[in-house]
Amino acid sequence: MIDVVLKLASPMPRAAIGHLGWLRGAVGAALAIALAAGLTGLLLRISDFAIPLPLLVAPLGASAVLVFCVPASPLAQPWPVIGGDLVSAVVGLALGHMIGVPWLAASLALCIAIALMSLLRCLHPPGGACALLYALGAAGAEQWDWAWMGAITANVAALVAVGWFYNNLTGHPWPHVPVRVPPAPVPAYTREDIEAVLAEWNEVLDVDIDDLDAFCQALLRKGRGR
Known part of the structure; x- marks a missing residue:
């Protein structure tokens, strides 16, 4: 255990x-x-x-x-x-x-x-x-x-x-610049959805919302690619 x-x-x-x-x-x-x-x-x-x-x-x-x-x-x-x-x-x-x-x-x-x-x-x-x-x-x-x-x-x-x-x-822009990922033609979610979920969780995550959005967009593109 x-x-x-x-x-x-x-x-x-x-x-x-x-x-x-x-x-x-x-x-x-x-x-x-x-x-x-x-x-x-x-x-x-x-x-x-x-x-x-x-x-x-x-x-x-x-x-x-x-x-x-x-x-x-x-x-x-x-x-x-x-x-x-x-x-x-x-x-x-x-x-x-x-x-x-x-x-x-x-x-x-x-x-x-x-x-x-x-x-x-x-x-x-x-x-x-x-x-x-x-x-x-x-x-x-x-x-x-x-x-x-x-x-x-x-x-x-x-x-x-x-x-x-x-x-x-060494390839890490600092101050940090979020990765820009083009949004999907038909968005599966919006930035407001991310903010709403974070509010529902009532937790402080050590990640910027723009980074979280870029990660989700990239993840959706990977999924569509399969």
Whole structure:
């Protein structure tokens, strides 16, 4: 029974190479992290920060997985990466200083960060980690100040720059551009039908409606071809 559950829960395994092979994503993520460390180190050496800052902020690793392994995801686009990470870090620092109690500051920071990311249309899961990290840092013994925004800003800038260059270089337009499939002469469904079904399911799917529409159109063409 456990084996069946694991098989159902596990995503389809990817080949090492190919259109979206895991090797392409792994190499891109490694390049982005290396550049982020180098750029941040350069900025820190020429800046007069009073406290030592990290070269890399941990949530950047999760952002890199999204940007390079699922570059078509709405959660992995440039604005969600930039806005989600930076807005959440600002919220974390602010709440950490205002409240001063680590667990309470972290809880409220995550709550507000999710709300702001949703309202600003930049929902990005690693942003939640940024909110927690910066709230705990500001409210904890180290008392992080606003200089700590320098590290994550340089990290995010490097990640987005490498993401844009590398994804486009390897055949994955980023920001993502949905595949345009000509509609069928007699449509089997409409975009409104897709929206209605999604509303009935009452679930958030990690795929753009235009991509979902293109997939369904291509699937119908395959079926008619047989």
